[in-house]
Amino acid sequence: MDDHQQVRRRDSSASRAALLDAAAELFAERGYDRTTVRDIAGRAGVNQALLFRYFGSKEALYAAVVARAGRDKLAEVPPNELFAQLLRGILDRQAGQDHSSQIMLRSSAEDVSVKAIGQELGQDYIRALSVLTDAPEADLRAHLVLAWIVGIDLMRADGGLSPLASANPEQVVACVLPAVRTLLERIKDISPE
Amino acid sequence: MDDHQQVRRRDSSASRAALLDAAAELFAERGYDRTTVRDIAGRAGVNQALLFRYFGSKEALYAAVVARAGRDKLAEVPPNELFAQLLRGILDRQAGQDHSSQIMLRSSAEDVSVKAIGQELGQDYIRALSVLTDAPEADLRAHLVLAWIVGIDLMRADGGLSPLASANPEQVVACVLPAVRTLLERIKDISPE
DNA sequence: ATCGGATGTAAGCAGTTGCTTACAAACATC
DNA sequence: GATGTTTGTAAGCAACTGCTTACATCCGAT
Numbered sequence: 001m002d003d004h005q006q007v008r009r010r011d012s013s014a015s016r017a018a019l020l021d022a023a024a025e026l027f028a029e030r031g032y033d034r035t036t037v038r039d040i041a042g043r044a045g046v047n048q049a050l051l052f053r054y055f056g057s058k059e060a061l062y063a064a065v066v067a068r069a070g071r072d073k074l075a076e077v078p079p080n081e082l083f084a085q086l087l088r089g090i091l092d093r094q095a096g097q098d099h100s101s102q103i104m105l106r107s108s109a110e111d112v113s114v115k116a117i118g119q120e121l122g123q124d125y126i127r128a129l130s131v132l133t134d135a136p137e138a139d140l141r142a143h144l145v146l147a148w149i150v151g152i153d154l155m156r157a158d159g160g161l162s163p164l165a166s167a168n169p170e171q172v173v174a175c176v177l178p179a180v181r182t183l184l185e186r187i188k189d190i191s192p193e
Numbered sequence: 194m195d196d197h198q199q200v201r202r203r204d205s206s207a208s209r210a211a212l213l214d215a216a217a218e219l220f221a222e223r224g225y226d227r228t229t230v231r232d233i234a235g236r237a238g239v240n241q242a243l244l245f246r247y248f249g250s251k252e253a254l255y256a257a258v259v260a261r262a263g264r265d266k267l268a269e270v271p272p273n274e275l276f277a278q279l280l281r282g283i284l285d286r287q288a289g290q291d292h293s294s295q296i297m298l299r300s301s302a303e304d305v306s307v308k309a310i311g312q313e314l315g316q317d318y319i320r321a322l323s324v325l326t327d328a329p330e331a332d333l334r335a336h337l338v339l340a341w342i343v344g345i346d347l348m349r350a351d352g353g354l355s356p357l358a359s360a361n362p363e364q365v366v367a368c369v370l371p372a373v374r375t376l377l378e379r380i381k382d383i384s385p386e
Numbered sequence: 387a388t389c390g391g392a393t394g395t396a397a398g399c400a401g402t403t404g405c406t407t408a409c410a411a412a413c414a415t416c
Numbered sequence: 417g418a419t420g421t422t423t424g425t426a427a428g429c430a431a432c433t434g435c436t437t438a439c440a441t442c443c444g445a446t
Contacts, residue, residue, distance in 0.1 A: 010392080010393050010394075010441090010442060010443080011393090012392075012393065012394095015393085015394085033226060033227070034226070036432080036433070036434085037433085037434060037435080038432090038433085038434095046394085047393095047394060047395055047396085048434095048435090049394080049395070049396085049435085049436080049437090050393080050394070050395090051435095052434085052435060052436075053393085053394095057434080057435080058433095058434065058435090137356075137360070137364065137368065139356055140356040140357070140360050140364070140365065140368060141368055143348060143355055143356055143357050144341075144345065144357070144365070144368060144369060144372075146344075146348065147341065147344035147345040147347070147348045147349075147357065148337075148340065148341045148344050148345075149344065150343075150344035150347055150348060151339075151340035151341050151342065151343035151344025151345070151347070152337065152340040152341075152344070154340070154343055154344070154347070155336060155339065155340045155343060156340075162336055163330075163332055163333040163336055164333070164336050164337070164340065167330070167333050171330065171333070172333065172337070175330065175333060175334055175337060175376060176337060176376075178375050178376075179372040179373065179375040179376045180372065181375075182371050182372040182374075182375045183368060183369075183371075183372045203411090203412060203413075203422080203423050203424070204423085205422075205423060205424095208423080208424085229402080229403065229404085230403080230404060230405080231402090231403085231404095239424085240423095240424060240425055240426085241404095241405090242405085242406080242407090242424080242425070242426085243423080243424070243425090244405095245404085245405060245406075246423085246424095250404080250405080251404065251405090
């Protein structure tokens with residue numbers, strides 16, 4: 001037991017990963033409430049009892065998913081590109097292998113205890129966005145920007161007939177960005193283009 | 194039986210009205226999914242079996258609520274004041290005896306069949322808003338405006354710590370309106386002030 | 387070879403959901 | 417007052433929820 005002290009036997013970590021992946025997809029698609037543990041285990045190809053063995057509860061699984069999803073993007077994307085990046089991540093349905101946005105956004109509508117988990121991540125986004133303006137109510141303005149993304153995601157996801165779902169993403173971005181610049185005035189730049 | 198052919202006996206119409214009122218409140222507060230028929234009947238002070246006798250199903254009750262809520266406001270508020278009016282209706286928690294906005298907005302996040310009910314009303318709002326701009330993508334821009342209201346409502350309702358819940362409504366309106374004007378350019382006026 | 391813990395599975399429990407049914411009470415009409 | 421419809425009530429059903437338990441099975445260590 002010098003180098004590998006733990007060799008996977010029947011691959012518990014693969015089961016955990018499968019559960020995390022399936023949960024990330026489903027939470028992003030349907031939100032927390034409308035996703036059942038049977039759905040998750042089913043998509044993961046894993047017995048549902050393992051979900052509870054490895055994560056303890058559906059809520060703890062959700063926390064793990066949010067933690068894993070939030071880590072990456074926020075650390076890598078510079079604040080002035082964050083908004084455009086988030087928006088594109090939402091608009092590009094298949095291009096967005098990155099569920100992190102939806103997971104956080106969908107959490108807004110859920111349980112009291114659950115929403116706190118997602119909101120912690122939301123707070124980080126808020127902080128990143130609020131540095132873009134020197135207006136006195138920077139925090140409020142950052143919240144408004146995030147609220148817009150939440151709303152766009154919801155209407156895009158539900159209203160199949162909405163132009164938000166069918167329109168060219170870049171056209172949407174072109175509409176939204178000027179308005180957001182109005183919100184976050186005296187700003188370096190929001191869009192990299 | 195010359196004038197009143199139907200005199201209320203044990204007041205079935207009062208029960209119907211109580212159910213409609215209670216349902217309107219609860220759907221606005223929690224959305225469709227998280228509102229149970231027992232909750233509705235309980236708040237209405239009515240046996241839950243009556244809910245099904247009078248409305249057939251929870252979904253049909255929802256349709257009745259949406260229909261009643263949507264009729265009024267849209268007909269009375271002129272388009273150029275519609276956005277500010279909607280926004281204020283959301284921000285003023287107690288001032289807003291008018292649940293119509295929330296009911297429609299909350300419906301966005303719900304069931305497939307249920308969302309269609311709320312979206313019919315949403316379409317009317319879209320049409321009213323899209324006349325405010327002469328941009329080619331007027332429809333898209335109107336959807337974006339409505340999406341913003343949806344997002345603000347969601348974040349305000351869930352994040353008790355959000356400044357959207359605590360800030361002075363007029364301050365929020367002052368932040369948002371200029372940005373919306375950027376969206377709906379070449380426009381008469383959005384705010385009456 | 388065997389023991390013990392790690393991994394996977396089937397079955398079920400208690401609670402909640404929307405909804406139904408069987409029945410009692412109140413009213414209008416005769 | 418008798419009759420039949422309308423209004424209200426209690427109980428329960430079938431399905432689903434998150435979660436638990438009892439039990440096979442595999443595998444590394446001794």
